Amino acid sequence: MELLKQRIQEVGVVVSDKVLKLDAILNHQVDPVLTMEMGREFARLFRETKPDKVLTVESSGIPIAFTTALHLEIPMIFARRKKTLTMDQDTFSERVPSFTKGIVTDIMVSSHLLHKGERVLLIDDFIANGDAARGLIRIIEKAEAELVGVGIAVEKSFQSGGSSIRERGIRVESLARIASLENGQITFD
């Protein structure tokens, strides 16, 4: 998606060879027009898979998951992150490490919101090692729902997350694929 790549070049801050800061458009401040365009593109890519619901995890994935759901005219669910070990009995939950935060959290979806046989489109802002996405996929499996695909705004293709999910036969679409952040330069695939 050219518009997204252009904005990434304009506002992206290369923090290290592995970390790109996009807090001006994606995960702290949000550009509504760009976000609507990303949702429109995900909807175009995945409409044929006939999803019933869009699933993401709080917080940064929420705006793009929302606009995707808006364009597909279906509900959006954001998995909650829990800091406690006490889980409600009526939730599907998974423990996942966070690449950027360096901590482990439990992510959960209330079982009354995700049903057996429902077709679920997974949307997130970033994929690095893929831990969050794999956690959400395990939640979909626990619910006996069906994953129709994964849409990622920014894939760091020099990390293994995207490819590890594709290797399982799951369709993954990224709007921008970053091949390298070396020498402070953002290079797209």
Place this chain on the structure above:
Amino acid sequence: MELLKQRIQEVGVVVSDKVLKLDAILNHQVDPVLTMEMGREFARLFRETKPDKVLTVESSGIPIAFTTALHLEIPMIFARRKKTLTMDQDTFSERVPSFTKGIVTDIMVSSHLLHKGERVLLIDDFIANGDAARGLIRIIEKAEAELVGVGIAVEKSFQSGGSSIRERGIRVESLARIASLENGQITFD
């Protein structure tokens, strides 16, 4: 806003005299059409105040803050919650208790995103005791930005948050005001 009140009556779960669960439409699963209407209404109410940015705090406020910003054609910022005591030097941060979670968190906005003199519209999903809203207001003050008003989807008017902010001369608009949750009944003002 009649549509919101109607949906609250349909899906709201009264957990106790003080806690109303709206996870089917607001803070876990999100209804895109309803959320667009809420954003449209906030934009209508506050357009005349000429806001430059919409501010909320992760996570539940994000969808309605997003649609408000979309209708006003301005950026949206969501304050991040931090669990650590180590703060970046370049953030405005405030410590706030959470009514529903029973914990204290630090909320922060990067100083490069909020500037002196900017007109800020505060949007959130719920107001109970008003701690989150007051924290965001202190962040706006630290940035020397200007608060133009506060838009709340669901105000529990039997708790003091909304009135404590109005008493300071700040305009607060709520789309649904809940007078009581007693005896498992949702009663609007």
